[in-house]
Amino acid sequence: MKFFLWLKVLLRPAPKSVYQLLGGEKMVRSLVADFYHVMKTDPKASECLALHANDLQEADDKLFLFLSGWLGGPPLYEQKYGHPRLRMRHLKFPITTLERDQWLYCMEQALEKNKIDPSLKAQMMEALTGLAERVRNS
C-alpha cells in the first residue's frame, strides 16, 4: 500500500512554472514588447519613460532576459550578466513611488493586452509590486 502511495507521489506531474503557464518565450517577449510600447506611447507613464535611454531596445532585451529566469524559465539574464542585483542596478535612476507605479501600470496594461488569465495576472502583479518597491530609491 505504502509502495503505491510513493509511486503516486513520484509519478505526479511537476507543477508548472509561471513561465510555462504564460506560454513560454513567445508570450514573455510579447509582454515585454507591449510593456515598452505602453511606456513609450502612454502619457500616464511619461516620468518613467523619461528615466530611460531614447532607444529602448537594450532595456527591452534585458527585461526579457530577466523575466525569463524570474518567471521560472531559462535563467538567461544570469547567464549573460551575472546576478541581477536589481536594486543596485537601479540606483543611478531616481525612482520614486510615481515612477514605480507607472512601471507597474505599463506591466498591467501589457498583461491585459495579452489576455493573461486574471488570477495569473493578479499573482504576477503582486510579485512585481514587491520587486518594484525594492528598486524604489527616493
Ligand code: HEM
Ligand atoms: C519589478 C520591477 C522592475 C524590474 C523587474 C526591472 C528590471 C530591469 C532590468 C532587468 C534592467 C536591466 C538592468 C541592467 O542590466 O543594467 C532594468 C533597467 C532599467 N530599469 Fe528597471 N525594473 C523594474 C522597475 C523599474 C522601475 C520602477 C523603474 C522606474 C522608472 C525602472 C527603470 C529602469 C531604467 C531606467 C533602466 C535602464 C534601461 C536602459 O538601459 O535604458 N525599472 N530594469
